[in-house]
Amino acid sequence: MSAADAPWRLSIAELVPLIRDGALSPVDLLDAYLERIGALDGALHSFVHLNAHARAAAEAAQAEIAAGRWRGPLHGVPIGVKDNHLTADMPTTAGAPGEAFPLRDATAVARLRAAGAVLIGKTRMHQFAWGMETPPTANPRDLSRVPGGSSGGSGAAVAAGLCAAALGSDTGGSIRIPASLCGCVGLKPTFGLIGRGGIVPHSWSLDHAGPLAASVADAALLTEAMAGPDPDDPGCAGLAAPGLAAAAAPGASVAGLRVGVCHRHFFEGLTPAVERAADAALAALVAAGARIVEFDAPELSVGLGAIFAIELASSTAWHDRRLREGRVAGFEPDVRLLVEMGRLVSGADYLQAERYRRRLGEVFAARFADVDVVAGPTLPLTAWRMGERSVDIGGRSESVLAVSWRLTYPWNLLGLPALSLPCGVDGDGLPIGFQIAGPAFGEAAVLRAGAALEAALGGPMARG
Amino acid sequence: MDDAADPLDPALLTGLDLPPERLREVAAAFSEIRAEIDRLRAFDLGETAPAVVFAPERQR
Secondary structure, eight states: OOTTTOGGGSOHHHHHHHHHTTSSOHHHHHHHHHHHHHHHHHHHOOEEEEOTTHHHHHHHHHHHHHTTOOOOTTTTOEEEEETTBOOSSSOOOTTOTTOOOOSSOOHHHHHHHHTTOEEEEEEOOSGGGOOSSOTTOOBTTBTTBOOOSSSHHHHHHHHTTSSSEEEEEESSSTTHHHHHHHTSEEEEOOTTTBOOTTBOOSOTTTOEEEEEESSHHHHHHHHHHHBSOOTTOTTOOOOOOTTHHHHTSTTOOOTTOEEEEOHHHHTSSOOHHHHHHHHHHHHHHHHTTOEEEEOOOGGGGGHHHHHHHHHHHHHHHHTHHHHHTTOOTTSOHHHHHHHHHGGGSOHHHHHHHHHHHHHHHHHHHHHTTTOSEEEEESSSSOOOBTTOSEEEETTEEEEHHHHHHTTTHHHHHHTOOEEEEEEEEOTTSOEEEEEEEOSTTOHHHHHHHHHHHHHHTTSSOOOO | OOTTSOTTOHHHHHTOOOOHHHHHHHHHHHHHHHHHHHHHHTSOOTTOOOSOOOOGGGOO
């Protein structure tokens, strides 16, 4: 099958020369995705809104490129936008259809638009970025299973080949969880690298914006495009991120890379399939020239309480007026319960969590003096069935909230970059994610390691 | 504040103006999270200060 027959199968890196050289028009590419959406999204429910202006944007891109004004690798490329990012030409609901957020572009969206990307639509999210299921979105690898959350629509749409890439946000794992469960790549960059201006807040000190993509190189392209100053985000570092695409380009080498492995916590309570796949991924990195450095971080044993305290209290603070005024009818039942539960977190609990956060930061600052990246599985398991509230791993029952966050949350508390990429499938053919994290603004090493592992495993996971 | 209000009223203590049965439901759902927070409370953080501190130079 040629690229012209199925351009949706291609990564952005593969699309670039075709679009730039006129072999594939942005309009034809948009049509290919819209055809896929028409055929598949009735079952997947990954989009909540399709952009009526997308065709005009694709036509404009086509005309510019034909006139020799190619803007760069995202020019003419259709991108999905998580429904908590404000957009000037599409409504934003954050998963609550009664909400009416302003019609303007979030900073990250504006940067993509300036890079020439075609915004194809808004992807479904678990309401207000709470939750791990994103109902009614289905996992494209098995429609009876969840895509994860809260960026579940983005994960499902990318993995199914309904858009070239999509935007997500990650407070406890909400980019990496759907990437892992759906079988695509997700990057939560360093806190402050991508501005969050115009993204509906969930937890101010934990929220991160980032991409879900078909390959590590594509995630690098989007991150590089979205990084930079943001006057609407007081947490933004104001740094550009040149060199990320180069770090993830073909031929990325991990020779001499020190890969930190902490078996305590990051390799505990895994399903056998996940454990095997993660061990194989580590072996692949070693075969490619990396060196494993074992370390321990006993402090991780109490960290789940810290992110629970901060995320619950912050979310409740943001929704406080709605709670006080009794405007709760728009909440989904599970989200209402979480928002009300935040009232039960005391101020002392919150500050204990912030003290723990500093301690954990000191621990990992010391560990990153000895390692370049830290690696392990993204999640302890593969996609669970829709409606399940708890799962059983090794005879131990665990809530889906805890099991989803267990391995992802440390990097939110620390604000450090963390990438998830597919590293295999389980016995049911469900994707398994592998997580690579790095020091602050160490995205280049994280992406280089991810690209090398992806290549060693045979390339990006096929979409569709 | 109403002088007759019970200072131990759960709705007053939590700031959640909810019927008792709903408060019980919220509290029951919170029990898993409470257990994790209790483990954090028991962790010795010594003299560690919070990660988030006031930074006057960053005010705008």
